[in-house]
Amino acid sequence: MSAAIVAKGLGKVYPGSRSALPALADLSLEVPSGGVYGLIGRNGAGKTTFVRIAATQLNPTSGELRVLGYDVEGEERAIRARIACVPQESRPLYFLRVEEVIYTYLKMRGLPPTDARRRTHDVLEELSLTEYRRRLVSRLSGGLRRRTICAMVLASDADVLFLDEPTTGLDPLARREVWEAIRRASRENRTILLTTHYLDEAEALSRRLALVERGRLMLEGSPADLRGRVRYPYRVTVQGRLGRADLEPYGKVSDIEGGYLVFTGESEARELARRALEVGAHLTIGPVSLEDIFLDVVGRSIEEETSPSTESAEGEEAGA
Ligand SMILES: Nc1ncnc2c1ncn2[C@@H]1O[C@H](COP(=O)(O)OP(=O)(O)OP(=O)(O)O)[C@@H](O)[C@H]1O
Numbered sequence: 001m002s003a004a005i006v007a008k009g010l011g012k013v014y015p016g017s018r019s020a021l022p023a024l025a026d027l028s029l030e031v032p033s034g035g036v037y038g039l040i041g042r043n044g045a046g047k048t049t050f051v052r053i054a055a056t057q058l059n060p061t062s063g064e065l066r067v068l069g070y071d072v073e074g075e076e077r078a079i080r081a082r083i084a085c086v087p088q089e090s091r092p093l094y095f096l097r098v099e100e101v102i103y104t105y106l107k108m109r110g111l112p113p114t115d116a117r118r119r120t121h122d123v124l125e126e127l128s129l130t131e132y133r134r135r136l137v138s139r140l141s142g143g144l145r146r147r148t149i150c151a152m153v154l155a156s157d158a159d160v161l162f163l164d165e166p167t168t169g170l171d172p173l174a175r176r177e178v179w180e181a182i183r184r185a186s187r188e189n190r191t192i193l194l195t196t197h198y199l200d201e202a203e204a205l206s207r208r209l210a211l212v213e214r215g216r217l218m219l220e221g222s223p224a225d226l227r228g229r230v231r232y233p234y235r236v237t238v239q240g241r242l243g244r245a246d247l248e249p250y251g252k253v254s255d256i257e258g259g260y261l262v263f264t265g266e267s268e269a270r271e272l273a274r275r276a277l278e279v280g281a282h283l284t285i286g287p288v289s290l291e292d293i294f295l296d297v298v299g300r301s302i303e304e305e306t307s308p309s310t311e312s313a314e315g316e317e318a319g320a
Pocket residue numbers: 014015017019022023041042043044045046047048049050088
């Protein structure tokens with residue numbers, strides 16, 4: 001499978017930036033063609049910077065980035081014709097109506113009128129916007145405006161879609177409709193680079209994921225790969241009978257309502273389950289969630305940041 005986006009040693013320092021840290025530092029990754037690729041990381045990690053460089057809105061300071069084989073520096077035109085972008089912050093044209101803004105966008109991208117009309121109709125249905133189709137964009141609520149931008153981009157025929165926090169501010173029903181539209185677009189063999197703070201969303205949609213922290217790539221792979229890369233791939237909750245001291249030998253213990261949460265390895269999880277059953281404690285057991293992995297990896301990075309004597313862990317081995 002060829003890669004749709006290839007970054008090699010990508011670096012970005014914003015002009016005039018006083019921060020000691022670059023926005024991106026030596027970031028290399030490959031986004032395979034087709035399907036959803038999730039980009040996650042805390043605020044300021046560098047996700048939007050990456051998306052803006054890939055969408056040819058911003059030049060990198062160092063390194064190389066290719067989209068569909070074209071260089072973001074020098075082949076912007078070829079890239080722009082093949083991509084569509086939901087920026088983190090954006091406003092569709094205020095003076096148009098919802099259906100007009102979608103139709104106009106598709107026409108501007110070069111779709112024939114009948115095709116643009118059909119796609120507009122379908123996406124309005126898909127994202128439950130039909131009842132608002134005649135409403136002026138300036139009169140929409142924030143969430144409906146966001147949905148309109150998602151509709152424009154998801155209805156397009158672009159080969160690569162950049163969705164920078166597309167579902168922020170959407171109600172839970174609308175979020176799921178956007179998920180379905182993203183899935184539909186990915187089935188059309190298009191590549192979707194998705195950034196999101198909703199880790200359930202990242203997990204539900206992404207074939208592969210990259211976790212970025214302070215401009216660096218910390219973990220990369222399929223959700224199963226990421227689990228395989230961390231020290232504690234299981235989460236066990238224990239309520240009653242067993243105390244913190246009983247649990248600490250098994251892994252990392254934290255308090256939860258009415259008991260404890262233990263992050264642990266596979267054989268330790270089995271051993272702990274046996275012990276809990278013996279003493280009659282209430283137990284749940286399962287693989288760690290993406291959120292657990294995120295909190296652990298990012299938590300360790302913050303600890304390293306605040307204790308400079310510790311050697312910093314970099315790259316794919318930085319797992320929990
Ligand atoms: N236009 C800019 N000028 C100077 N610094 C910037 C600019 N845009 C972003 N930065 C800085 O670059 C770093 C990465 O920011 P970026 O917006 O890429 O993060 P992000 O991962 O998208 O965060 P968020 O989750 O909050 O959207 C941050 O330190 C930020 O302050």
